[in-house]
Amino acid sequence: MSRADRLRGRIRAQLGWLVERSAAERALISLASLFFAIIVGAVIILISGRVTECSTAAFYLPFTSIGFCYDPVQIYLLLFNGALGSPFLLGEPGLIDPSWSVFNFRFGFTLKETTLLIFTGLSVAISFRAGLFNIGTQGQLVIGALGTALVMVYAAPLVPAGLVGGVVLIILGLAVGAIFGGLYGAIPGLLKAYADANEVITTIMLNFIAANIAFVLVSSVFRDPSSSVVATYEIPDYAQLPSLAFPASSNFSEIGLIAGVFAIAGLYYLLEHTSFGYDIRTSGVQPEAAEYGGVDSKKTIVRSLTISGAFGGIAGALWVLMQTARWESSVPALGFDGITVSILAGNNPIGVLPAALLFGMLKGGAVEVAFQTDVPSDLIGVLRGLIILFVAMPEFFRMIGKRLLGTDGQAPDAGTTDGGDADE
């Protein structure tokens, strides 16, 4: 009896050490993946510099006369600097631009992207933690955004205009976004739990269905005829989330970011400190063991995908509340970016914050790069995939690590690798 207890205690200590180590290892892998993705991205920038034509080369291959139109280092500096609103004077005397202020348009744009990415990242993270590859955040975002826009447009005349009415409408809009997104997320959950339909395929199909149905609904029923694109009527000004310190043109509302931080804390608490969170985590790592231990796996699948969808829906609601003030057919691919954010974060809610900020900076910077050079902002789309590819192969980094440390360095523990891989 006591021996069993002692054994259990020892195993638990060992496990704690493993988990800690795998968390550190994961962070390291994420950073290394980012680094390698940026290197591959640099090669792509170089190659694309051979495809386009320019009169003077920006970069010469060392020791040769092969010129390239774009210098990758320059592009990345521009990207980083641009994401912050260009505080540094690149290539000029004096390092920092005295006229720069934190509250600039471009940094606001970066933070707006960060805010939206926090929610799509959390949406992906909770499902991945449950062992479910929810690729459907994009569709849940589209449906959530549509629900928010429509309900707010039609509820606006019913509440008094002004601050109070605005607050009521915003809360209503967020709730509607969460409900619409959540219900849409429940569909693949039910299909997975009760019909054994692979969630990767169903969620991707539901993305297409969401985009098409929303488009048809708006273009044939809810369209604002005065708009040149397919879009709903706009929600009133007082019901949009305002920019407090940043310029309004950046579409960034500090309230949204604060909500995002609270959402991170909430999801972290849910996952780590509630019994439902325990069910999710164990089903993600060891589904059979979880079921054996009394976890109702069907219920867990449906619930975690519903919550995941709710976060996607809130992201859609915030997209409407901060940026567009209406649903329009050109919905940005924030749901797919969320996959990268979550994977970079090791599917950990806390990690979503730095990952979202990082990816937000990439997106903000890319716009600046596209503005100043001919490098298309689609570059971010390439980096998005590359980062996932590198994070997907921890073995690659372990091999590099082993080679660097020498063969007798820390031999990777089988337990660590198993645990690490199963989570993803």
Added chain:
Amino acid sequence: MEVMPMSEDDETLGRATADRSLRSRLTNASYIKRVLAGLAGILALLGVLGLLFPTSVAGDLSRIVFRWSVLVQALRISTPIALAAIGGIFAEKSGVINIGLEGLLIISAFAAVYLTAVLGPDTTIAFIPAIWIGFAGGVLASVVLAWVFAVVCIEFKADQIIAGLAVWLIALGLAPFASTLYFGSRDSGSLGVTIGNWPIVIMIASVAIAWVVLYRTSFGRYIRAAGENPRALDTAGVNVSRIRYAGVLLSGVFAGMGGASLSLTIGLFGGTGETMVEGRGFIAIVAYLFGNYNPLGAFGASLLFGGLEAIQIRLQQLGYAIPDTLVQTIPYIVVILVLAFVGRTRIPKAAGEHYETEE
């Protein structure tokens, strides 16, 4: 996994595969028969309804379904799906789930148009029209990306689902990126030439070849064994990794032909939104699940999806005022229904798992 006695490896392997193939042939037969009977029933019902009520929707529908031009149209639409599905069969049968088919389609669709445009759409090089060199270039691009996927999955033991998603997202970013660089926009604009109906011929030939290779050659037996029982294959002295590489690279070849067919049939690349591929790679996955990993079955399922689309186009021409975006949604809904109610096929036992060679 059971350990086999070392002495009778070959015999055991042989018996095991014979057993399994007999069993699977039986289940296959009943499954495919059921599906075929269902389809024949629907067609017969439609035909009877059409004859009885020639002026109704059923009459129009039956006239559409039994029309040669609609069949050609259906074949044309199903070509990229069927080719990608055949590729997916080779990868998954060998034990690597290739969810990145969509990415292979995207990259080959772009590369084919790009190479054709670079060479000049009207030129011929060594008597080969540029468009066919472009076609080959598209296949090559897809094979290169498939090779990266294979290295990541087999060499570095990546999670196949995540790596497959990465392949898709890389292509989804790279093709519009390159298109913007070269053509100045995400859409290439028309090349002015098309490849005609040749892809249909290529697709039908591919279906036949794939079936023969999978079920009538020793290479096909290795492919199936690598996905079902890699240990037995290993003990029989065949390198499992090499077979899996072959499976994934073949998926690159077939999906590459599919992507190149897709873009060169219309003579342009469309890169806005989800690109012109629009989920065909994922539909292909469902097509081969629906077809129970049999190239013939996958072809049938692809033709079903192509047929739905062709009927839809014809209905539009007849003046039925259904919003076309809504009708275009039907294949996606069908995919989900198939997955939920029909597609409970048995996936290869070792698919998705890494295989460590035993010393």
